[in-house]
Amino acid sequence: MKLGLVLLSVLALSQVCLCFHEVPHMLVLGIAKRELMKKDMEVYNITAKYLDTYSAQGVDTTSTTTYEENAVWADDIKVYGDAQKAMEMWHYIGNKDSNPENLVLKKDPMADSENALNAYTNIVKVLTNDKFVGQMTEFKVNMLKMLVHIVGDIHMPHHTGSYYNSTFKSDKNEFWGDLGGNRQSINYYTITGEKKTTNIHFYFDSSCFFYTWTNRLVRPLNETYKVYFERELDRIIAQYPKESLNIDNTKTFSDWADESWNIAVGTVYPFLATNKDIHYGDDFYKKSFDMIQKRIVTAGYRLANTLQTLFTPEKGLIKANTPLSYQQPISNNNNNQTNSSTSESSDNQSNKAMAVVFGVLFGLTFVAFIISIIYFKKTTVPSTYQRTSNDLMEAKNVNIQKITSTENNL
Ligand SMILES: *[C@@H]1O[C@H](CO)[C@@H](O)[C@H](O)[C@H]1NC(C)=O
Numbered sequence: 001m002k003l004g005l006v007l008l009s010v011l012a013l014s015q016v017c018l019c020f021h022e023v024p025h026m027l028v029l030g031i032a033k034r035e036l037m038k039k040d041m042e043v044y045n046i047t048a049k050y051l052d053t054y055s056a057q058g059v060d061t062t063s064t065t066t067y068e069e070n071a072v073w074a075d076d077i078k079v080y081g082d083a084q085k086a087m088e089m090w091h092y093i094g095n096k097d098s099n100p101e102n103l104v105l106k107k108d109p110m111a112d113s114e115n116a117l118n119a120y121t122n123i124v125k126v127l128t129n130d131k132f133v134g135q136m137t138e139f140k141v142n143m144l145k146m147l148v149h150i151v152g153d154i155h156m157p158h159h160t161g162s163y164y165n166s167t168f169k170s171d172k173n174e175f176w177g178d179l180g181g182n183r184q185s186i187n188y189y190t191i192t193g194e195k196k197t198t199n200i201h202f203y204f205d206s207s208c209f210f211y212t213w214t215n216r217l218v219r220p221l222n223e224t225y226k227v228y229f230e231r232e233l234d235r236i237i238a239q240y241p242k243e244s245l246n247i248d249n250t251k252t253f254s255d256w257a258d259e260s261w262n263i264a265v266g267t268v269y270p271f272l273a274t275n276k277d278i279h280y281g282d283d284f285y286k287k288s289f290d291m292i293q294k295r296i297v298t299a300g301y302r303l304a305n306t307l308q309t310l311f312t313p314e315k316g317l318i319k320a321n322t323p324l325s326y327q328q329p330i331s332n333n334n335n336n337q338t339n340s341s342t343s344e345s346s347d348n349q350s351n352k353a354m355a356v357v358f359g360v361l362f363g364l365t366f367v368a369f370i371i372s373i374i375y376f377k378k379t380t381v382p383s384t385y386q387r388t389s390n391d392l393m394e395a396k397n398v399n400i401q402k403i404t405s406t407e408n409n410l
Pocket residue numbers: 041042045320
């Protein structure tokens with residue numbers, strides 16, 4: 001009842017502008033922020049320092065007037081197009097299949113390496129690399145911005161795999177599946193009964209269009225929207241208390257992805273098998289809205305825990321006045337002046353090691369060179385070249401196809 005009232009007051013708020021999947025991402029980071037401020041103010045300060053770095057310098061400020069807006073940076077940089085194509089694949093894991101017809105599937109050759117799970121694992125390595133503890137580098141800033149985004153993405157049901165059946169095929173009769181729900185078109189009827197033809201991926205990313213056609217706001221957030229956003233945070237946190245959620249800090253990123261996939265396979269795909277229409281307020285709407293809001297809050301608490309783990313080693317080292325630094329590894333693990341004799345001797349040692357490595361590499365290269373001369377004299381050069389180039393072209397085409405069909409909504 002009380003929740004109903006809160007909801008109503010939220011509904012009565014601004015109905016003016018435009019926002020798609022940005023608000024759910026910002027809510028995830030907003031929940032993490034509030035949790036960190038409660039549990040570990042110093043770690044919050046450190047993350048705020050990282051995330052505010054560019055805005056403080058007047059660079060890249062359009063989308064970063066608040067802490068939470070950094071959660072959308074990974075989507076904002078899609079304007080760079082091909083230059084960040086690999087990073088675009090960091091928003092999902094494409095390796096889970098629902099394939100009831102046992103089709104021979106067509107997969108993106110990059111998907112095994114460029115995916116959210118590998119990205120997350122490597123981002124964690126970057127942020128915890130002890131050569132850079134206490135140093136705020138641009139690369140770490142950017143990787144943190146990716147991290148706060150993909151933790152949200154991986155809690156969405158359609159960022160982990162695809163549904164494949166004989167309907168979802170390309171012109172070339174290849175089975176690409178529904179591309180994480182992007183090809184599962186649905187008709188969504190808004191609160192006023194207006195019909196919107198859209199897809200199920202977007203339906204969930206936008207939290208059932210709650211922040212698209214029901215409650216709207218635009219970035220960069222102005223003062224009105226900042227107030228709205230804070231009230232929305234209050235509501236969602238109150239409605240889904242932490243204790244009521246299965247946060248379980250022993251769960252890994254991979255477990256979070258499994259949970260999302262189980263939702264897609266257990267609830268969403270069975271629904272889509274016989275339905276294409278979703279009406280604001282109907283049974284499926286209510287259940288899926290409740291589910292996706294829980295996922296948002298769950299992701300927020302998990303993000304808080306992740307950030308606390310990652311940045312605790314920088315306590316006392318990153319402060320309000322720490323400048324952005326260049327990617328220069330420091331030889332010990334803290335900001336103390338290095339003991340010059342120690343660092344010299346370890347430098348000498350590493351120089352020796354480098355000399356050995358280069359010597360060996362040089363020897364190997366030379367041997368390989370001789371062997372390749374012998375080999376190429378015996379074989380026809382063009383066929384080897386042709387094969388590589390075809391594989392590359394295929395990989396490239398396949399990749400282009402995938403990106404084009406998903407970039408609107410992922
Ligand atoms: C966090 O930052 C605020 C504002 O700069 C400062 O007043 C506060 O002392 C800091 N808290 C900790 C624990 O570092």
